[in-house]
Amino acid sequence: MNAPRPESSTPGLGHLEPSMSLPWVLSDRLSRDPAGVIFERKASLGGRFVPVTVQTFAGEVTAVAKGLIGLGIEPGDRVAIMAHTSYEWTLLDFAAWSVGAVPVPIYETSSAEQAEWIITNSQARIVFAETRAMGALVSPLIERTEHLEQVLVLDEDAIDTVIGHGTDVPAERVTERAAATSMDSLATIIYTSGTTGRPKGVELTHGNFVHLVVNGSDDPNFSGVVRGSDKRTLLFMPLAHVFARFIQVLCVYSGAAMGHVPDAKNLVADLDAFKPTFLLAVPRVFEKVYNSADAKAGGGAKQRVFRWGAKVAITYSRALETPEGPSAALKAQRALADRLVYQKIKAAMGGNLAWAVSGGGPLGERLGHFFRGIGVGVLEGYGLTEVGAPTTVNRPGLVKIGTVGPPYPGTSVAIAEDGQVLVKGAHVFRAYHGNPEATAEAFTEDGWFITGDLGELDSDGYLRITGRKKEIIVTAGGKNVAPAMLEDRLRGHPLVSQVVVVGEGRPFIGALITLDAEMLPGWLANHDLPPMTVDQAATDERVLAALDRAVTRANEAVSRAESIRKFKVLTIDFTMENGYLTPSQKVKRAKVIRDFAAEIDDIYGT
Incomplete structure (x- = not known):
């Protein structure tokens, strides 16, 4: 690959020292504002959020960190966390970082096979599982692996259990461990979604995170969003995802207050109770x-x-x-x-x-x-x-x-x-864990990370993403089509849950569409149509006509050769539970195309 052009850069801000690890991020906040509110925990009753000061949180981090040392956790040891987003997750993250350990996230929706791969590939010594069911999912690995020693269940007082193991450990040992952690130290291994194969473990260092949070919080164009005690955000995205993990650390550094809720199921009530000033979410939420x-x-x-x-x-x-x-x-x-x-x-x-x-x-x-x-x-x-x-x-x-x-x-x-x-x-990450071949393939000879996404830079250096290289469809007529734009525009219709554009080697572009079961009843009522099941709606002429109009509007963004000519409505949705969505809400395109080959053939009359 030749030298890349065009190029756009933004200078870094401030001065970073090698000692600025993730424990430093918390100690810096503690030195600036010990009595300030760093988190608000959701009360078990009434939906209220109860403030937690920086000093209180730092004390809890030290107590859990002492417990990890008491359990024999050494610098560099992996500690896996399988849970919904919660205060306890953030507590475990910072406690693990404070003793030089490496927290490894596992999505709470992961299957036994997925969890086993992450635990065995990372060589985790301890797993913190949120529920008894999650614990039962991974506990058999204690017998099957040499490295996994125990599974602790958060719902069964795992935090108190860990703290109990640290009562005889002096706090100075935590301070020594934290001081020995530098920007070059490994902070976490996050496994990719695995849309195109077995997940790869991305090794991110303390410096990767510190670079991002310091530059983001100190940026005069962004500090007004995230910096200061009057800034608040409610985290409901999975902390197993790097986006939420970054925001977690950013808030600790920036001085903002953060709350945790496990998901978006009660989001309106949670937002009303917490009243955030800024929020992060995926497009589907908007x-x-x-x-x-x-x-x-x-x-x-x-x-x-x-x-x-x-x-x-x-x-x-x-x-x-x-x-x-x-x-x-x-x-x-x-x-x-x-x-x-x-x-x-x-x-x-x-x-x-x-x-x-x-x-x-x-x-x-x-x-x-x-x-x-x-x-x-x-x-x-x-x-x-x-x-x-x-x-x-x-x-x-x-x-x-x-x-x-x-x-x-x-x-x-x-x-x-x-x-x-x-x-x-x-x-930029340092390596794929235990996979030097994939690491080498991910970089150009002159050190640029190859994202796999297609994009364009405008004259002001702003980036526009146009698709993903591996998803480019080549029709029988030789036309290259990036499906993302069509899929994104169609997903904006209230009836539509997911879209997969197809057409590889075919005479024209088609699409598989799934219906949004949650929005369907309201849409039918607003259009004076009788109640229907998803199965009934998938073949109803009036529903199909509305989808056809939505497809026509989506096609306005592309040339005729790239436009969707025919579509098929499926009677199931793509979800994490049935294996068609990754935990980060990306469609497993290859699996969909393989499992719905007959429906795709039907689009083309074959």
Whole structure:
């Protein structure tokens, strides 16, 4: 691969020392604001959030760290965590880091086979499992492996058990272990989603994370979002995912307060109780917020008012990008729409939300403009596990909706001759665990990390992701088609849950579509249609006609040769439970194409 061009870089901020490890991040916060609130824990009753001071949290970290030493954990030992997002997860992370250990995340939805691969490949000595069922899933490995010594269940007082093992361990031993940890020390091994094969273990160092959190928090364009005691975020994404893990450390450094909830099932009530000022989520969450607001408006006049308000928000946001800005008439329309529509949506997101960070997939310009128009700026970014989460991101004052922003401070992005996005910076991982061949293949000769994603840089250095190299479809006519744009646009329809565009070696592009069972009843009622099951809706002419119109709108973004000509509605959805979605909500494309080969053949009449 020749030298990459074009290229875009953003200079790093501040001065980083080798001693700035993740334990340093916590000790720095402790020295600055010991009595400040660092977390708010959800109470078991009433849905309230109870403040935890920095001093209290640091004391708990030390107590658990002493317990890990008492259990025989040495620097470099792996400690696996299989749980939903929780305060206990963050506590274990920082306790493990404080003794030089390496926490290894396992998604709570992982199968026995997936968990076994991560535990055996990483050679974990201890597993913390949230529930008795999760513990039972991995406990048999104690007999089958030499390295796994015990499984501790969080629901069965695992934290207290660990603390009990450290009562005779002096706190100075934790301090010594923390001081011996440097930016070059291994911080975690995070296993990739495995959409194209067995997951690879990404080795991220303390320096990878420290580089990101210091540069992000100190960036004058981003500090207003995350820095200070008045900033708050509620974490509901899995802490097994690098995106949430980065935000966890960022908040500890930036001075923000953070809360944990296990998932998004009760998100509206949780947001109302916590009242975050910023939020991170995947695009599907923003789609759900929009589609739910549309559905709740009902039919008739109320829905017409909502859709008028949505159109005003999008028009207003687009006008912000013009030299003259929004007209007086448009400002008046937006003020009216705010009273009639926007305030209700913002109230459903806690009432204080000013910013949201979107990652994990393309957001789409329509949603970006809608949320900015109602007064919630969605900062779309781009990254991978291998870069510790962000490598480009839009920031206040540096926003171009439809792009994933300019390079993050201290990072460089380039485009290779074949269109792949390449990355350099101190945030790039050091190796795939125990896999030197894959590590070597992941870098160019001159040290750029090859992401596998396709993209373009505009004249201002903002990145736009256009697809993934391995997902490019080549039709029988030789047309190269990136499916991501079509899939993302179609997923914005309230009826649609997932989309897989197909057409490799076929005469035209087709699509498999799954229906959103949660949104279906409201959509039917709003369109004066009788209740239906998903199976019934998949063949109903009126539902199919609505999907056909959605496909036509999605096709407006591409050429005729790239457009979807026919589609097939499936009667099942793609989920983590049935194995078609990764824990980070990415479709396992190869598995879908293999298992639904007959349905794909039906699209093409073969």
